[in-house]
Amino acid sequence: LKMSNYSVLLGTNLQALIEQAKRPCSSAEIVVVISNKPGVQGLKRASLAGIQTRVVDHKLFGSRAEFDGTIDRVLEEFGVELVCLAGFMRILTGTFVKKWNGKLLNIHPSLLPSFKGVNAQKQALQAGVRVTGCTVHFVAEEVDAGAIIVQEAVPVLGSDTEESLSDRIREAEHRAFPAALELVASGAVSLGEDGRISWKSHS
Numbered sequence: 001l002k003m004s005n006y007s008v009l010l011g012t013n014l015q016a017l018i019e020q021a022k023r024p025c026s027s028a029e030i031v032v033v034i035s036n037k038p039g040v041q042g043l044k045r046a047s048l049a050g051i052q053t054r055v056v057d058h059k060l061f062g063s064r065a066e067f068d069g070t071i072d073r074v075l076e077e078f079g080v081e082l083v084c085l086a087g088f089m090r091i092l093t094g095t096f097v098k099k100w101n102g103k104l105l106n107i108h109p110s111l112l113p114s115f116k117g118v119n120a121q122k123q124a125l126q127a128g129v130r131v132t133g134c135t136v137h138f139v140a141e142e143v144d145a146g147a148i149i150v151q152e153a154v155p156v157l158g159s160d161t162e163e164s165l166s167d168r169i170r171e172a173e174h175r176a177f178p179a180a181l182e183l184v185a186s187g188a189v190s191l192g193e194d195g196r197i198s199w200k201s202h203s
């Protein structure tokens with residue numbers, strides 16, 4: 001497995017969200033975990049936590065619209081109000097993103113807008129930056145371009161490999177994604193009409 005795929009298949013971001021939602025102070029409850037791939041670790045983690053799971057295999061659909069439409073139906077079936085993409089690696093159609101606008105969160109392993117797309121950790125190493133990190137953002141139609149909710153910076157060490165840097169970024173992801181989930185689930189942060197972040201308390 002390519003290193004980046006391997007980290008996606010571990011479901012560690014999902015595990016961090018499961019643990020956060022279990023805390024009594026949490027504003028969130030995870031009601032379903034949907035995977036576009038069968039048999040991945042995240043499905044096992046969800047079942048172990050007593051959370052319902054569904055697999056919507058994108059290979060079984062003739063179009064992105066039908067695939068997204070099926071995911072949408074499952075989300076409606078469970079009364080979902082907020083969606084977190086944790087290692088979900090299929091681009092979503094504009095129709096789906098518009099319907100779930102402001103209710104769809106994603107985590108990306110760089111300080112956006114730097115290093116969009118796949119292999120963000122490798123891009124950072126190759127660019128020679130001394131600081132990178134992770135970003136939780138609302139999903140917009142344009143990939144990795146949505147309004148930023150939370151970021152955490154991570155130092156790049158001279159000795160870093162793609163693996164050692166990815167491990168350090170992953171530790172930050174496990175703090176940033178739960179933090180962003182709470183901010184949005186509690187209503188402290190929302191997506192404004194102008195497509196920009198709106199903080200309840202901020203003047």
Ligand SMILES: Nc1nc2ccc(CNc3ccc(C(=O)NCCCC(=O)O)cc3)cc2c(=O)[nH]1
Nearest residue numbers: 088089090091092106117139140141142143144
């Ligand atoms: N419209 C929209 N949808 C997304 C779906 C997933 C993710 C997660 N981050 C991702 C960022 C990039 C990719 C990507 O380029 N994958 C290779 C092509 C896979 C495919 O053909 O589907 C996937 C997920 C982000 C977005 C986003 O920012 N906007």
